[in-house]
Each structure stands twice: as structure tokens, then as C-alpha cells.
Amino acid sequence: MIPEIGQFAMILALLLAAAQSFFGIVGPWRGQQRWMQAVYPAVAGQFVMLALAFGCLIWSFIHNDFSVRMVAAHSNSALPVYFRVAAAWGNHEGSLLFWVFVLSVWTLTVAAFATSLPRPFVARVLGVLGIISLGFLLFSLATSNPFERLQPARFDGIDLNPVLQDFGLTIHPPMLYVGYVGFSVAFAFACAAMLEGKLDQTWARWTRPWTTVAWMFLTVGIALGSWWAYYELGWGGYWAWDPVENSILMPWLLGTALIHSLAVTDKRGLFKSWTLLLAIMAFSFCLLATFMVRSGVLVSVHSFASDPARGIFILAFLVLSIGGALTLYVWRAPLLRSEAGFDLVSRESFLLFNNILLVVATAVVFGGTMAPFISDLLGFGTLSVGTPYYAPMFLLPVLPLLALVSLGTFARWKRGALGESRRRILTTLVLALVLGTAISLGVYGSSALLAPLGVVLGLWIIGSALVDPIDRLRRGLSLAPAVLGMTLAHIGLAVLTVGITTMEYGRQERDVALSPGQQVELPPYTFRLEGIEEVEGPNYLAHQARLAVFKNGKPETVLLPERRNYWVQQQALAEAALGINWRRDLLATMGEELGNGAWSLRVQVRPLMRLLWLGAALMAFGGFLATLDRRYRRQREVVTAPASAAAAPAGGQSA
Amino acid sequence: MKLNRFVIPLAVFAALVVVFAVALKRAPEKQFVRSALLGKPAAEFQLPDLLKPGTNFDSRTLKGRWVLLNVWGTWCVECRAEHAQLLAIQREGKVAVIGLNYKDDDDAARQWLKELGNPFDAVPVDPEGRVAIDYGVYGAPETFLINPEGVIVDKVVSVITPEIWQQRLLPIIEGKAK
Numbered sequence: 001m002i003p004e005i006g007q008f009a010m011i012l013a014l015l016l017a018a019a020q021s022f023f024g025i026v027g028p029w030r031g032q033q034r035w036m037q038a039v040y041p042a043v044a045g046q047f048v049m050l051a052l053a054f055g056c057l058i059w060s061f062i063h064n065d066f067s068v069r070m071v072a073a074h075s076n077s078a079l080p081v082y083f084r085v086a087a088a089w090g091n092h093e094g095s096l097l098f099w100v101f102v103l104s105v106w107t108l109t110v111a112a113f114a115t116s117l118p119r120p121f122v123a124r125v126l127g128v129l130g131i132i133s134l135g136f137l138l139f140s141l142a143t144s145n146p147f148e149r150l151q152p153a154r155f156d157g158i159d160l161n162p163v164l165q166d167f168g169l170t171i172h173p174p175m176l177y178v179g180y181v182g183f184s185v186a187f188a189f190a191c192a193a194m195l196e197g198k199l200d201q202t203w204a205r206w207t208r209p210w211t212t213v214a215w216m217f218l219t220v221g222i223a224l225g226s227w228w229a230y231y232e233l234g235w236g237g238y239w240a241w242d243p244v245e246n247s248i249l250m251p252w253l254l255g256t257a258l259i260h261s262l263a264v265t266d267k268r269g270l271f272k273s274w275t276l277l278l279a280i281m282a283f284s285f286c287l288l289a290t291f292m293v294r295s296g297v298l299v300s301v302h303s304f305a306s307d308p309a310r311g312i313f314i315l316a317f318l319v320l321s322i323g324g325a326l327t328l329y330v331w332r333a334p335l336l337r338s339e340a341g342f343d344l345v346s347r348e349s350f351l352l353f354n355n356i357l358l359v360v361a362t363a364v365v366f367g368g369t370m371a372p373f374i375s376d377l378l379g380f381g382t383l384s385v386g387t388p389y390y391a392p393m394f395l396l397p398v399l400p401l402l403a404l405v406s407l408g409t410f411a412r413w414k415r416g417a418l419g420e421s422r423r424r425i426l427t428t429l430v431l432a433l434v435l436g437t438a439i440s441l442g443v444y445g446s447s448a449l450l451a452p453l454g455v456v457l458g459l460w461i462i463g464s465a466l467v468d469p470i471d472r473l474r475r476g477l478s479l480a481p482a483v484l485g486m487t488l489a490h491i492g493l494a495v496l497t498v499g500i501t502t503m504e505y506g507r508q509e510r511d512v513a514l515s516p517g518q519q520v521e522l523p524p525y526t527f528r529l530e531g532i533e534e535v536e537g538p539n540y541l542a543h544q545a546r547l548a549v550f551k552n553g554k555p556e557t558v559l560l561p562e563r564r565n566y567w568v569q570q571q572a573l574a575e576a577a578l579g580i581n582w583r584r585d586l587l588a589t590m591g592e593e594l595g596n597g598a599w600s601l602r603v604q605v606r607p608l609m610r611l612l613w614l615g616a617a618l619m620a621f622g623g624f625l626a627t628l629d630r631r632y633r634r635q636r637e638v639v640t641a642p643a644s645a646a647a648a649p650a651g652g653q654s655a
Numbered sequence: 656m657k658l659n660r661f662v663i664p665l666a667v668f669a670a671l672v673v674v675f676a677v678a679l680k681r682a683p684e685k686q687f688v689r690s691a692l693l694g695k696p697a698a699e700f701q702l703p704d705l706l707k708p709g710t711n712f713d714s715r716t717l718k719g720r721w722v723l724l725n726v727w728g729t730w731c732v733e734c735r736a737e738h739a740q741l742l743a744i745q746r747e748g749k750v751a752v753i754g755l756n757y758k759d760d761d762d763a764a765r766q767w768l769k770e771l772g773n774p775f776d777a778v779p780v781d782p783e784g785r786v787a788i789d790y791g792v793y794g795a796p797e798t799f800l801i802n803p804e805g806v807i808v809d810k811v812v813s814v815i816t817p818e819i820w821q822q823r824l825l826p827i828i829e830g831k832a833k
Contacts, residue, residue: 038776093687113710271698273661277664280664281664284668315672318672319672320666323665324668326664326665326668327665329661329664329665330659330661330662330665333661334661335658375676383791384787384788384791384792386788387784388783388784442780456725509760510760511729511759511760511762512762512763512766513763513766513770578820591730594770600729602730
């Protein structure tokens with residue numbers, strides 16, 4: 001009964017989405033006040049229905065209703081209840097329902113907070129969001145119904161993939177989805193602006209916090225995914241450039257570009273058509289990512305073929321939404337002129353470089369992801385593109401980008417001879433050079449050229465990011481959250497850069513066969529296998545190794561890696577053990593039993609690994625702080641005033 | 656009339672849609688992804704030989720013999736399952752068995768061969784997977800059958816079972832296939 005209620009709620013939501021898009025688009029076009037008014041109950045009703053539907057799905061998982069195909073395929077009665085809840089979105093059908101549910105939450109939030117914007121504009125935004133929701137609900141009901149029944153019902157479920165039974169994974173997809181869907185708001189704003197045929201600085205100021213919040217969730221989502229891969233997959237990898245990871249990285253890169261381009265549109269009224277295009281592209285890649293992760297569109301031709309109906313539907317949906325937006329763009333973008341100009345060494349031009357480099361980085365990733373697909377398609381056969389392509393190619397745009405971050409923070413809006421800041425640039429650069437080289441060569445003894453370069457660039461970013469805030473404090477000025485947020489996010493990027501380069505060039509690993517009592521050296525650490533014992537978990541049996549770690553002969557820590565056998569799916573899985581402090585990660589993973597009591601083990605030492613997560617956390621927190629800025633809330637008064645007042649004096653040097 | 660540069664994104668998007676549409680149309684036909692390298696000359700390479708430290712293995716020395724190029728690593732669970740069959744193939748002596756050691760640790764690889772026996776005539780070491788890229792390797796194990804003229808004639812993804820060896824690879828070598 002409950003699944004049928006969920007199904008019915010989804011159908012009602014579909015009808016409400018149709019009403020929302022019709023009234024939202026046609027209302028302003030016809031100038032019908034009542035129609036525009038009708039959008040709001042549709043938004044609220046859709047939220048209620050989707051919450052109900054999603055609730056029903058979770059209920060079916062919690063209560064082990066194995067007559068529902070999805071529950072039978074992805075859950076099991078032996079699974080702990082929180083993993084059963086997470087299983088609701090850990091599959092294609094459930095994740096689609098979750099996607100539209102999150103969209104309805106964002107839509108409701110926009111409707112609730114947009115009271116001060118011109119009504120026709122809000123109606124259009126909600127109308128565009130309604131169309132997206134309509135598309136997803138149609139797709140879900142027509143090809144991927146989560147409530148489909150199974151006849152006859154199974155006695156017990158097939159179980160969730162053991163790799164997915166992990167806390168990181170229960171919250172990683174929701175974070176990503178909130179991020180993906182968040183970019184639909186920026187997209188809807190862009191479409192609404194194009195429908196109206198005008199775009200002013202108020203528009204940019206309004207779009208900024210929404211974009212930043214979406215970006216923040218995406219950042220957290222990527223970091224969680226990477227963290228999960230790092231400790232759960234167990235072999236120490238945190239980024240493998242596989243198509244799924246790439247699909248998440250591309251909207252993030254474009255979102256980052258969009259945040260910076262919006263800053264220019266907001267402060268100076270420039271880059272208008274470019275900002276629109278970025279908003280469309282960022283969301284397009286979010287759509288692509290959603291479909292790629294769950295439907296495997298790009299992963300291989302195989303999964304595409306597994307259900308051609310889905311493929312055709314996805315393609316039609318992409319054509320209508322993205323194609324529609326881009327057609328609108330061809331028609332409207334030429335109307336948007338930027339009056340002001342800027343000098344070569346102004347902040348505008350640095351942000352322009354930032355955008356170009358970020359788009360190039362996206363293109364590198366996109367090319368690598370698409371190449372095997374296209375090659376296969378054209379009959380050149382399967383082609384594998386891996387780290388040997390991505391690592392150097394990705395650095396090409398990213399290294400200059402890192403160098404420009406520092407210069408950009410020193411540059412002024414409109415014109416700025418660097419003259420006045422030249423001394424500061426040099427001071428921070430020299431400081432970073434000396435300190436970075438010393439750390440890289442002295443502490444970690446890295447011989448590769450890139451190791452000191454990464455550390456130096458990172459330190460330079462930190463140094464230059466701190467100059468302006470310190471200057472302000474010294475002059476007795478307050479620090480606006482926007483400035484603080486930007487500073488933190490840039491420091492986060494720097495911390496991430498230092499972490500990745502030091503870790504990549506300073507890590508050590510060994511694969512060994514050890515019997516109890518034997519040891520392996522990774523100077524200054526010694527790992528000694530003390531013994532192996534059997535451990536029983538809720539749905540698995542495991543062998544657990546006891547590895548004592550010594551540093552320069554002194555006891556440091558004990559690692560307990562496991563090799564688990566999940567008995568329902570008959571799958572063996574290594575559970576890595578980590579020894580963590582801020583200086584290094586120690587990592588031990590169990591491989592196979594080699595006979596005679598010996599086991600294959602991989603032990604690793606990864607310096608400054610923690611900086612990767614710290615950097616990502618700082619970036620996300622910086623984004624969060626920036627959205628708290630008073631400028632975004634003050635807009636209520638500003639917006640109600642005539643549009644020209646919106647170009648009011650911009651609050652200082654914040655970006 | 657001036658060409659509207661704002662058309663470019665739409666044009667790029669349209670091109671991508673065409674690619675996807677063609678892929679979608681062709682997908683059901685492609686039941687098996689046959690490697691595009693079939694029928695093409697095998698890429699030549701020189702890599703350090705694990706079995707003879709300090710010397711390089713040169714793939715050109717293989718010309719004139721049937722070669723089974725097996726991509727393996729000690730981290731690869733299926734490779735362990737495949738090992739016995741490789742030993743059997745080596746004992747038959749109909750092909751040269753070359754084991755491309757892929758993204759692996761030298762010591763671990765030597766240890767593995769010492770424990771399980773060595774089925775390989777040579778073990779070129781490819782720690783970064785640069786040669787593997789030339790062969791379009793996704794993972795291990797993958798095995799390429801190369802004829803005496805140096806042309807790739809078959810590719811096996813995953814484990815070589817006795818059946819695959821007896822019924823698929825051996826007939827090609829003995830000239831009984833096709």
C-alpha cells in the first residue's frame with residue numbers, strides 16, 4: 001500500500017510541475033497576475049508530494065518490503081537500518097526521485113526568499129525550475145520507476161554492495177545532489193533573465209549567493225567522495241580520473257568560474273553574456289553528471305545499451321533543456337552590452353584569465369572523458385585514458401591559474417597599475433620562494449621540480465590572500481564576511497595545493513608478504529605484523545591483522561586492517577586501517593592470504609595527507625561565509641528601489 | 656551579415672548531441688567491444704626486464720614467433736586465478752609467454768613468481784602503465800595474442816580459462832581457426 005501512495009504522490013507532483021511551468025512561463029508573457037500567483041501553490045504542493053513520495057520509498061527500505069523491486073535488489077534484512085535508509089538513494093531509480101525532491105526543496109526556498117524581486121521575474125525562475133522538475137519526473141515514471149513491484153516478492157533482499165556500506169557514502173551523494181541541483185537555480189535565473197531580455201547588476205547580486213551555496217555543497221560532496229575512496233577502497237587512491245569522478249569535477253570547475261564571473265558582473269556590470277553562458281554550462285554538466293553516475297551514459301557503450309529507452313529519453317531531455325537555453329542565448333545574448341571597459345592589469349582581466357583557465361581545465365577533463373567513448377563510436381576500438389594524460393594536461397591550465405590567484409588578489413577593479421602593490425607582490429613571492437623551497441627540499445627532500453613549485457605557489461597564495469585582510473584590520477576597518485570568505489577559500493586552495501604536491505612527491509609505499517613476527521621498513525617507520533585474528537561483523541566475517549608501527553624504533557601506533565568476507569554477496573573486501581596525525585597518514589591494507597600464515601599487505605606513508613581534506617573544508621567554509629555577507633540581504637531595499645540604484649557604491653574591494 | 660558568435664555554444668552542443676545519438680543507435684549492435692587493435696601491428700616497446708635486472712626487454716626480438724602478451728600485477732586477484740593456466744601454456748611451449756608487469760612493485764612481483772612459479776619468458780616492467788596505454792589496457796588480467804608477423808590477432812579480457820585456451824587461442828595458433 002505504502003509504495004502505491006508514493007507512486008501516486010509522484011504522479012501528482014508531475015501534474016503540479018506541469019502547472020508550475022505553464023503558469024510560470026506563460027503568466028509573465030501574457031501579463032496575467034493571477035497566473036503568476038498560481039505558481040506558488042504549485043511549488044508548495046510539489047514539495048509536499050515529493051517529500052511524501054521520498055518518505056514512502058525510505059519507509060519501504062526501512063520495513064524491508066521486498067515486494068518492491070528496488071528494495072529487493074539493493075537492500076537486505078541483515079543490513080543496519082541507517083544503511084537501509086542510504087540504500088534508498090544508492091541506486092539509479094531512488095537517486096532520481098531524490099534529485100527531484102532536492103529540486104523541490106531548492107524551488108521552495110527560492111519562492112520563499114524571492115519576495116522582493118519583481119514578480120514576473122520570480123514567476124519565470126520558478127517556471128524554468130518547474131520544467132526541469134517535469135522532465136525528471138517524466139523520466140523517472142516512464143523509465144525508472146522506484147516503486148515497481150516484484151512478483152513474486154523475494155524472501156530477502158540481494159544486499160547493498162559492500163563497498164557502499166559506509167558512512168561517507170551515505171552522505172556523499174546527497175551533498176553532491178544538493179550541489180548539482182543548486183546550479184539549476186543559477187540556470188533558472190539565467191533563463192529568466194534571457195526571457196526578459198535584460199540583465200543588470202542586481203541580477204548578478206541575486207544569483208551570487210545561490211551559486212556559492214551550490215558550489216559549497218559540491219565542494220563538500222567531492223571531498224567526501226574522495227575521502228571515501230581513500231579509506232574505503234583501501235589502496236590509498238583519492239582521485240583516479242575515472243569518468244564518474246570527472247563528471248563531478250567538471251561542474252565544480254565551471255561553478256568556480258561562474259562564481260568569479262558573477263563577481264565581475266555584480267561589481268562592474270561586465271561579462272554579462274559570458275556569465276549567462278557559464279550558468280548554462282555549469283548546469284548542463286550537472287545534468288550530464290547526474291545521468292553519467294547512475295546511468296553510465298559515458299562510462300561505457302554497454303550500460304548505454306542496457307536500456308535504450310533511458311538513453312533516448314535522456315538525450316531528448318538534454319536537447320530540450322540545454323538546447324532550448326542555448327537557443328535562447330543565441331537570440332538574447334547580443335542584446336546584453338557591457339558599457340564599461342577595463343585595463344589589462346585590472347582585477348577584471350585577472351578574473352577573465354581565471355575563467356579562461358578554468359574552462360580550459362574543464363575542456364581537458366571533458367576531452368579525456370569523451371575520447372574513449374568517441375574512439376569506440378568511430379570504430380577505433382576501446383582506448384584507455386588515464387593519469388598519464390590527465391596529470392600533465394590538467395597542470396597546464398592549473399599551474400598558471402594558481403600563480404594568477406596571488407596577482408589577482410593584488411589587482412584593483414577597473415584599472416590598477418600594479419605599481420602600488422608591486423612591493424607587496426615581490427615581498428610575498430620572495431617569502432613564499434624561500435619558505436617553500438626550504439620546506440620542500442629541507443623537510444621532505446623532494447628532488448622533483450614540481451614539488452617545490454607547488455609548495456611555493458601555495459604559500460604565495462596564502463601570503464597574498466592575507467595581505468588585504470591584515471591591511472584592513474590595521475586600518476581599523478571591519479572585515480566583511482565576503483572578504484573573509486574569499487580569503488579562506490583561497491587559503492583552502494593553497495592548503496590543498498601544498499598538500500597534494502607534498503604528498504604526491506613524498507609518499508612511500510611497499511607491497512609485501514608478511515608472516516606474523518616479520519616486519520617491513522619505510523624509513524623512519526617500521527611496520528611489524530604481530531598476528532592475524534578472525535573477527536565477526538553484522539553481515540561479514542573478517543581476518544584482522546595487527547600491525548605495530550614504530551618510528552625510529554619507538555612505538556608509534558597500532559594498525560588493524562581487515563579483510564572482510566560479506567556472506568550475502570560472497571564478496572571479499574579489504575578494510576584499510578589508517579594512522580592519522582597532521583604530519584602524515586599511515587595506511588595499511590590487507591590483500592590475499594598467501595598460505596603458511598603469510599598475508600600480502602600494502603603499507604604506505606603519506607605526508608601531509610590531511611591537508612587535502614583541510615583545504616577542501618576551508619574552501620567550502622569560505623563559500624559559506626561569503627554567502628552571509630550583508631550585501632546579499634540588503635538587496636531587498638535595493639531591489640525595490642529603481643534599478644539604477646542597484647549600481648550603488650560597491651562595498652570596497654571584496655570580490 | 657555578421658555571424659553571431661553566440662551561436663558557437665549551440666553548434667558545439669548540437670555536434671555532441673549527434674555523437675550521442677549515433678552512439679545510442681549503434682549501441683545495441685555492439686554486443687562485444689572488440690579491441691580496435693585487432694589486426695593491427697602490436698606496438699613496439701623497450702622496458703626493463705624483471706627477470707634480468709639491469710637489462711632492457713625489446714619487443715622486436717619476438718618477431719617470427721607466436722606471442723601471448725599477458726598483462727598482470729600482484730595486486731590483481733584474478734591474475735592469481737589465471738596463473739596455473741599460464742604455467743600450463745608455458746609447458747606446452749607453443750607460444751612465447753610475455754608477462755607485462757603492470758603498475759606493480761618489483762619486489763612484490765619477484766616474490767610472486769618465486770612462490771607461484773614463473774610462466775613467463777620475459778617480464779617487461781611497466782610501473783606507470785605507459786606501454787599498457789598503447790595496448791588500450793583497462794585493467795589486469797588482459798592478454799593479447801600476437802602472430803609471428805607482429806600483428807595482434809586476439810585479445811582476452813579477464814582470466815584465460817582452459818576452455819579459452821583450447822577452443823579459442825590454440826586453434827588460431829595451429830591455423831585451424833577460420
